[in-house]
Amino acid sequence: MDGKPGLRERKKRQTHAAISDAAITLFLEHGFNQVSVAQVAEAAEVSKRTLFAYFPTKEDLVVHRLADHETEIARVVRARPPRTAPLTAVREHFLEGLRERDPITGLNDHPQVLRLTRMILDAPSLVARMERFKAGAERALARALRETADTPELTARLAAVQIVAVHWALAQDNADRLAHGEPADTRYAGAVADTEHAFALLENGLRQLAAQR
CATH class of the missing domain: 1.10.10.60 (Homeodomain-like)
Known part of the structure; x- marks a missing residue:
């Protein structure tokens, strides 16, 4: 064979x-x-x-094109180099996606990608399906954290929810800006800055937020 x-x-x-x-x-x-x-x-x-x-x-006719991404963050955590923190691996992967204009980061202004994103957001059944997609990403990441970082079950679940939410929020912000006409190249520097800020909040356990009055 x-x-x-x-x-x-x-x-x-x-x-x-x-x-x-x-x-x-x-x-x-x-x-x-x-x-x-x-x-x-x-x-x-x-x-x-x-x-x-x-x-x-x-809905599967659309969502299947994103199927590989459902467990992408979990795969990044599992494949990270020795002595690399899971959060570091995820941040670097997202930054690499921004550099490569990976559509999953929201930073891709190819006309068909923009139209596909808008179509998904305009169809309630597709939005609901994407929420299931997000939940699947959280479960996969929680398993990866438990199995590769010896993370307690509750900690793994809470961390996975936060990491996936940040990943999606950053991608959505980028997609929204591009949908309103901002070129990907123009948005890139801001997208990188937002990513660094978001992951710094995760790394610091939101202490900065708790300190504000």
Whole structure:
């Protein structure tokens, strides 16, 4: 065996990609709520039954493109170099994402990325699905902290909630600015400064906030 996927697996991947591409094209052109599953199936030249075999819900047609990111922070923590604090690894990873204009950081002003972000925010069912996505990220990170940093269960859960919330808040701030016309290159320095500030708050346990009167 050469490790390459067989013909059946390649066809499955091609069908999956064809359905996904057809769905995103239609959703961006007409709006998520205005396009039916039947229309996606017709555009992809598959039956509704086949479509649902690959994507159990309409929301999956969009969210699956972000699926790898659900456990991304947890993977960063697990793969961090020896003697590197989990929070340091996550901060450096986010900063690297900003440099590379990774869409998950919100700092990508490619027109299709901006349109996809706006489409998600305009569809309540997709916003709700993203909240489930966020909860999954928290659970995965909590497990990673327990298993790699010997963190007590409650501490791991509370830390995961805060870290994921900061990650999402930073990305949302960047996405909002770009949605209002600010170029990614112009936003970059501010995004870096906000990231450093946010992770400094996490590292200091919000003592700065507690000290203010």
